[in-house]
Amino acid sequence: MHVTKKIIKSTLVYIVLAFTAIISLFPIIWVIFSSFKTNAQILSSPFSLPTSIGFDAYGAVFKQTNFLLYTFNSLFIAVISTAVSLIIYAMAAYVIARYDFKGRNLIYSLFVVTLLVPSQSKAQPIFSLIVKFNLYDTKTALVLVYIAAGMAMSLFILKNTFMSIPKDFSEAAWMEGSGFLRTFFSINLPMAKAGMATAGILMFLGNWNEYFFAMLLTTSPISRTLPVALASFNETYSYNYTNMFAALTMAILPGILIYAFAQDQVANSIVSYGIKG
Numbered sequence: 001m002h003v004t005k006k007i008i009k010s011t012l013v014y015i016v017l018a019f020t021a022i023i024s025l026f027p028i029i030w031v032i033f034s035s036f037k038t039n040a041q042i043l044s045s046p047f048s049l050p051t052s053i054g055f056d057a058y059g060a061v062f063k064q065t066n067f068l069l070y071t072f073n074s075l076f077i078a079v080i081s082t083a084v085s086l087i088i089y090a091m092a093a094y095v096i097a098r099y100d101f102k103g104r105n106l107i108y109s110l111f112v113v114t115l116l117v118p119s120q121s122k123a124q125p126i127f128s129l130i131v132k133f134n135l136y137d138t139k140t141a142l143v144l145v146y147i148a149a150g151m152a153m154s155l156f157i158l159k160n161t162f163m164s165i166p167k168d169f170s171e172a173a174w175m176e177g178s179g180f181l182r183t184f185f186s187i188n189l190p191m192a193k194a195g196m197a198t199a200g201i202l203m204f205l206g207n208w209n210e211y212f213f214a215m216l217l218t219t220s221p222i223s224r225t226l227p228v229a230l231a232s233f234n235e236t237y238s239y240n241y242t243n244m245f246a247a248l249t250m251a252i253l254p255g256i257l258i259y260a261f262a263q264d265q266v267a268n269s270i271v272s273y274g275i276k277g
Helices: 002-032 037-043 056-064 067-098 104-116 119-132 139-149 153-164 167-175 180-191 193-209 212-217 226-236 241-276
Strands: none
Touching: 002 056, 037 241, 056 067, 056 212, 056 241, 067 139, 067 153, 067 180, 067 226, 067 241, 104 153, 104 180, 119 139, 119 212, 139 193, 139 212, 153 193, 167 180, 167 212, 180 193, 193 241, 212 241, 226 241
16 A cells, blocks of 8 residues: 555656656747748647758847847857856855855845845836946956855855865865965865856856846847847847747757756755755
């Protein structure tokens, strides 16, 4: 009887998981398949499989839009902001985790609580500062905003990462005369690569997909990112669904592939560090 209940419970769990997976994956698969159809096929039979595989729509997107430029902008901004954020917040998290100073917990709590503040509520002061420093419509503006936006999540993950590393390694380095920078970069940072990878992946995906501030702080193609460009494609391809789906496919696939390869590490790290924290 006990074995039967266990089998039934496991079966139900798998059914729920399979149903959830189908609901999550269906829109993505539908967009990809639709990019290989003609407009007539999409309108007449939207849920059917494509009758042939062609890449004409993908070529048209590159010819008719600045897709490569928008992709480069998104990649450049996401990579630079993620790399700079990792260095800055890793050092900050290391200090919070390793050094006991007055107000440490209060400072950390104030940083992390910003996760609860909606981005839209910060739009006016951020916009004013960007305009004041003559950074409007520049990639630099988005890099700075994304660095600040990743602070709370990065500190949360990295602080718990450094706390999980035994202090014996740092103490041994200090006894041998190592200073802060050498102890951090040579001893602790290599041991925190799992947390660094998790924070980096989450920040990169967030920066790659960010729309609100990219729309607010840029106007020209030289600075605009792919999510904002996709919104403008609604007008360019208002009746050309095949090209629109091709552009969407190229925009979403990089993030999906990155997360697909790293999902186990991200999930395990968040659960592990969340429990320890």
